[in-house]
Amino acid sequence: MNAELLLVGISQLATPQGSAPARGNRQSEVRVIEDAALALEGGRVVWAGPRSGWPGSARETRDLGGRAVVPGLVDPHTHAVWAGDRLADFEARARGDGYEAILARGGGIRSTVRATAAASVQELVDLARPRLEALLRSGATTVEVKSGYGLEPEAELRALEAVAALRAHTPLELIPTLLIHVPPAEAQRRARYLEAVCAELVPEVARRGLADAVDVFVEREAFSAAEAERILEAAHRAGLRSKLHADQFHAVGGTELAVRLGSLSVDHLEASGPDQIAALAAGSTVATVLPGVSLHLGLPGAPGRALIDAGAAVAVGSDLNPGSSPLASSALPAALAVRLCGLTPAEALTAATLNAACALGLGDRGRLEAGARADFVVLTARDWRALIYDLSGRSAAEVWISGRCAARNTEGVTL
Secondary structure, eight states: OEESEEEEEEEEEEEOOSSSOOOGGGGGOOEEEEEEEEEEETTEEEEEEEGGGOOSEESOEEEEEEEEEEEOEEEOOBOOOOOSOOHHHHHHHHTTOOHHHHHHTTOTHHHHHHHHHHSOHHHHHHHHHHHHHHHHHHTEEEEEEEOOSOOSHHHHHHHHHHHHHHGGGOSSEEEEEEEEOOOOSSGGGHHHHHHHIIIIIHHHHHHHTOOSEEEEEBSTTSBOHHHHHHHHHHHHHTTOEEEEEEOSSOOSSHHHHHHHHTOSEEEEOTTOOHHHHHHHHHSSOEEEEOHHHHHHHTOOOOOHHHHHHHTOOEEEOOOBBTTTBOOOOSSHHHHHHHHHHOOOHHHHHHHHTHHHHHTTTOOSOSSOSTTSBOOEEEESSSSTTHHHHOSSSOOEEEEEETTEEEEEOTTOOOO
16 A cells, blocks of 8 residues: 555544444544554545554655644534624623614624625625634634625625635635525515525526525524425525524424425524424434534523434534624534533534534545545644643644645644
């Protein structure tokens, strides 16, 4: 066996196994190889195992200095493209103001919609670049980016055009998603808006290849499950896959719809109960928890422990956005999933790698074994669990994408 590059001096290599989402108890089955080596060729892993067992030769060998290695983190839920800020909302909540009062003053998501709709593609790109750089340096190698703050079709298209343009400015692989986030404020426009989304926006996005999937926010103040089904049926006709935001504040049928449609994932789930947990355990849809929202808004954490115990596949994402999760790290959500959602460190690693990749329909990453993409994180620590223990978000020494070092942190922290 020959390799382009052999990496040695790996104190521990920790990785989930297989290309399908790990469900139930399997989510804790992380393989930890002591004194490991990793062989790379053509941007792929060709061998991973104990250094003493390497059976081939390599054109180059590099010593990582006794540090731990984990798969590259996959962030399956971000809203990294937006304009404006929500600092006034944050201060108002700290004073005890309710969200309805904030909305009545013109704040909340409507303020982000106004600012984003007024921004050019280049302005959106310039604003998003440092956010993506922060995700990269935290350990992310693949990041989903949603639209959703444009509201009007033209503004939604600009947001997705910004995601496409961002690919020239980052080594991250960006996975674009069209998010149908909130309906128009005027009730009489709602039916026309839905018709325009289904008949015009979704087909145009598919025709131009601007998104891989369509996501809909199902909530009392957003879309009903019936409205979401209509939108996602249009997505299916256009050849796009489906995802849903559901059960963030109320369980109103979004999770059950996602499972019935075989959607890639259903995200949030803070308000999920026994019926929703049972549905996810019985279906193929990945349950994505977003603990940054619980931290920032003071909501109960999503029932990650109950989901895994029931047999569901759980992923974790940052939900990077200005209103409910200003969290520009893909590592910290995994750490928070242990504290707020009841996952073990091994389950959190799987949730942030293999299962997060599956939540995006990607079967070639999120693990380090022969055939997988050579996306991985070299930690500052010797023990892989430091990634989940650390709340600084600075435990990555190097981030590799497709077999090349894409980011190096010269001031990493080992706690």
